[in-house]
Amino acid sequence: MDEDDTPEIRIGLALGGGAVRGAAHVGVLAALDEAGLEPSVITGTSAGALVGALYAAGQTPAEIAKLAQTLRWARLVRPGRTRKALFETSKLGAFLDTVLDGADFDALKRPFAAVACDLSTGEEVVMRDGPVAQAVLASSAVPGVFPPVDRDGLMLVDGSLVNIVPAGLARRLGADIVIGVDVSGPLPRRPPATVLHIMVAVSTLQPGGIHNLAADADLVLTPEVDGYAFWELSRIPEFEAAGRTATEQALPLLRALKDAAAARAQWERRRQPTATQTSSRTP
Numbered sequence: 001m002d003e004d005d006t007p008e009i010r011i012g013l014a015l016g017g018g019a020v021r022g023a024a025h026v027g028v029l030a031a032l033d034e035a036g037l038e039p040s041v042i043t044g045t046s047a048g049a050l051v052g053a054l055y056a057a058g059q060t061p062a063e064i065a066k067l068a069q070t071l072r073w074a075r076l077v078r079p080g081r082t083r084k085a086l087f088e089t090s091k092l093g094a095f096l097d098t099v100l101d102g103a104d105f106d107a108l109k110r111p112f113a114a115v116a117c118d119l120s121t122g123e124e125v126v127m128r129d130g131p132v133a134q135a136v137l138a139s140s141a142v143p144g145v146f147p148p149v150d151r152d153g154l155m156l157v158d159g160s161l162v163n164i165v166p167a168g169l170a171r172r173l174g175a176d177i178v179i180g181v182d183v184s185g186p187l188p189r190r191p192p193a194t195v196l197h198i199m200v201a202v203s204t205l206q207p208g209g210i211h212n213l214a215a216d217a218d219l220v221l222t223p224e225v226d227g228y229a230f231w232e233l234s235r236i237p238e239f240e241a242a243g244r245t246a247t248e249q250a251l252p253l254l255r256a257l258k259d260a261a262a263a264r265a266q267w268e269r270r271r272q273p274t275a276t277q278t279s280s281r282t283p
Helices: 019-034 047-056 061-068 090-099 132-139 167-172 195-202 210-216 233-271 275-280
Strands: 011-015 041-045 112-118 124-127 149-151 154-158 177-181 219-221
Touching (some): 011 019, 011 047, 019 061, 019 177, 041 167, 047 061, 061 233, 124 132, 132 149, 177 210, 177 233, 219 233
Parallel strands (some): 011 177, 041 112, 177 219
Antiparallel strands (some): 112 124
């Protein structure tokens, strides 16, 4: 093999849950794209599933940021009419279906997977087929706030309960290097003022899978998002800026990781015996 034949290194991006703080993922994607380090594989939980799905569907970070500027809670949810949750999500589901153009997973431009929690067993459920909007809604269904999503006979809720930053999943989907983005952070400096705020905050106190993140990811980004609350849509620009800053600071390390992965892959290819060498050793 030509020594200049550098193998393609697939970057995987695992985007974590964190309600509105998930807007930081948009800044991460923008910085990666501008640096020529676009991820090839995306996984996401909750807010990370939404941003990841949009990117996997082909939307640019700038387009996702523009969409985020239009978000208003009153347009997305309304008080629940059942005893399952504070809010019902038919408007949110319709919104997701519209922005994702009704796509199924097999229509996405990049491999993508979303994580939810099976309410009956407490087990992780990885979603890679069927309607993308439904998977995002299930991954984001904070218990008590939004109703569970019935998908393939399972009652699914927020994936943050089982795997808040699905880095290991990104590697299983074929990533050579995995970047995990954790936006759960500490509790916001501004105390919760309503039942909704309290329930969203509580959902991040004991996130699932966080202890495995350092082992599952080659690089973990933790944008500085603790200054603002999980529910503050007005702070989306600050969250995006925090994601961009954290990524830009890590670019030298990410490039070094990519170079090291390419060198290892090239070395391993050279070590593999050619078909001629193999046949000549056969008695």
